[in-house]
Amino acid sequence: MGAVLRPGHPDCQSAATLRENVRSVRLAGAQSVHFYHYGLYRERSLDWVRDALTGSAGADPGRPSGRESERGDNAMGAVPKIAVIGLGIWGKNHALAYADYDGCELALVCDADPERARATGGDLGVEWTSDIAEVAACQADGVSIATPDHLHTAVTMQMLEAGKNVFLEKPLATSLPEAEQLAAAAAKSGRIALVDFQNRWNPAFMNIKESVAEGQLGAPVMGYVRLSDSIAVAESWLSWAGKSGPEWFLFPDTIDIIRWIVGQEPVSVYALGRCGILSGRGIDCWDAIQALVQFESCFFTFETSWVAPAGSPSVVDSRFCLYGDSGKVDCDWAYNGLTFVRDRVEYPWIPIGTRDRYGHLTHFVYEPMRHFADCLAGTAVPETSFDDGLRNVAVIDAIRRSLLEKRPIELTP
Numbered sequence: 001m002g003a004v005l006r007p008g009h010p011d012c013q014s015a016a017t018l019r020e021n022v023r024s025v026r027l028a029g030a031q032s033v034h035f036y037h038y039g040l041y042r043e044r045s046l047d048w049v050r051d052a053l054t055g056s057a058g059a060d061p062g063r064p065s066g067r068e069s070e071r072g073d074n075a076m077g078a079v080p081k082i083a084v085i086g087l088g089i090w091g092k093n094h095a096l097a098y099a100d101y102d103g104c105e106l107a108l109v110c111d112a113d114p115e116r117a118r119a120t121g122g123d124l125g126v127e128w129t130s131d132i133a134e135v136a137a138c139q140a141d142g143v144s145i146a147t148p149d150h151l152h153t154a155v156t157m158q159m160l161e162a163g164k165n166v167f168l169e170k171p172l173a174t175s176l177p178e179a180e181q182l183a184a185a186a187a188k189s190g191r192i193a194l195v196d197f198q199n200r201w202n203p204a205f206m207n208i209k210e211s212v213a214e215g216q217l218g219a220p221v222m223g224y225v226r227l228s229d230s231i232a233v234a235e236s237w238l239s240w241a242g243k244s245g246p247e248w249f250l251f252p253d254t255i256d257i258i259r260w261i262v263g264q265e266p267v268s269v270y271a272l273g274r275c276g277i278l279s280g281r282g283i284d285c286w287d288a289i290q291a292l293v294q295f296e297s298c299f300f301t302f303e304t305s306w307v308a309p310a311g312s313p314s315v316v317d318s319r320f321c322l323y324g325d326s327g328k329v330d331c332d333w334a335y336n337g338l339t340f341v342r343d344r345v346e347y348p349w350i351p352i353g354t355r356d357r358y359g360h361l362t363h364f365v366y367e368p369m370r371h372f373a374d375c376l377a378g379t380a381v382p383e384t385s386f387d388d389g390l391r392n393v394a395v396i397d398a399i400r401r402s403l404l405e406k407r408p409i410e411l412t413p
């Protein structure tokens with residue numbers, strides 16, 4: 001009798017699991033063990049296969065494989081365990097990203113709504129709970145948090161106090177004092193604490209950042225960024241829309257991406273906005289905002305709204321334009337394409353996708369979660385820190401003050 005094992009998702013999440021599986025089938029009488037299909041798995045799976053075979057032939061079964069010892073894995077040789085809190089529209093993507101990734105193990109999922117937690121746990125074959133105290137007490141190395149915007153602080157503080165590394169959805173918080181509290185708690189904890197600024201993994205913006213860094217457009221002069229949603233998002237998707245607003249929900253992405261691309265800090269803001277459409281429908285937040293933000297040596301208009309027509313072809317209405325002193329770049333997020341204009345117009349190809357032919361998720365939105373897992377494993381240097389999240393919230397806070405006080409607001413360095 002021979003046995004066929006799959007050295008990766010969904011059967012096997014770590015070298016330790018594969019060693020155990022090889023040992024088990026040999027004990028059950030298998031005379032040969034085959035691995036299906038090594039060509040389909042990540043390079044790391046080859047380490048696992050070698051380790052499982054040498055381990056079952058008598059080597060120290062607890063010895064980490066080469067790659068694992070390089071990244072200082074834990075004593076079991078296991079990949080980091082990650083729990084997810086908040087399994088709504090976006091949090092399900094967190095759970096999916098970790099379940100799909102060979103570099104970590106999705107250990108537990110949690111939602112205040114037990115039916116939601118049970119459904120996601122069942123779909124992904126992991127333990128579930130509706131009690132975040134169980135997440136704080138579980139063995140997970142890291143916790144990924146996708147609760148509503150205004151509920152980030154309490155949940156994240158509880159996880160940091162429990163000694164967990166955290167990965168938190170944007171915005172860091174919906175007030176400056178809460179953002180300061182979180183950044184201070186993260187620094188004090190010494191844990192890895194990241195905010196999901198996913199566009200740093202967006203191939204379009206990676207391309208633009210590189211072009212700016214290489215001076216292909218000259219020095220940044222000015223730009224315009226729109227990120228708006230269909231009114232359906234505020235009216236029907238988010239039950240908590242009135243506790244957030246387009247500035248908290250959408251500005252974090254655009255403000256972070258410009259700060260990252262130009263490598264400069266915002267120094268002052270002046271904003272105009274209006275309310276009325278959403279408040280007339282019982283949702284107490286801004287309809288639309290334009291904010292003119294002065295960076296150290298360039299300026300950008302940031303535009304956001306939650307009142308794009310429900311009949312729009314895409315739920316997201318987005319546009320990006322950056323002028324340098326010798327060129328400009330336009331990006332239409334709706335089709336994820338780039339248009340470079342220098343002495344001629346170019347449309348460079350950039351990859352987008354959902355799943356590759358081997359079933360692995362390929363879209364960039366999953367990369368920040370993989371980055372968190374890699375940081376826990378010690379194979380990546382953390383970026384998108386809570387300090388980045390704090391600077392981001394400080395700009396949004398200044399925009400809100402400018403809207404209310406109807407004057408430019410200076411940002412403290």
Ligand SMILES: NC(=O)c1ccc[n+]([C@@H]2O[C@H](COP(=O)([O-])OP(=O)(O)OC[C@H]3O[C@@H](n4cnc5c(N)ncnc54)[C@H](O)[C@@H]3O)[C@@H](O)[C@H]2O)c1
Nearest residue numbers: 086087088089090091110111112113146147148149169170
């Ligand atoms: N990065 C992105 O592209 C992106 C996109 C959409 C949303 N988001 C962010 O993700 C977060 C969640 O948004 P969403 O659209 O999934 O909202 P949602 O309302 O669909 O889901 C939130 C979930 O959190 C659960 N929850 C609330 N309080 C909880 C608690 N104390 N413990 C456990 N579970 C709790 C709710 O039951 C709900 O299932 C928000 O911060 C949002 O800004 C990010």
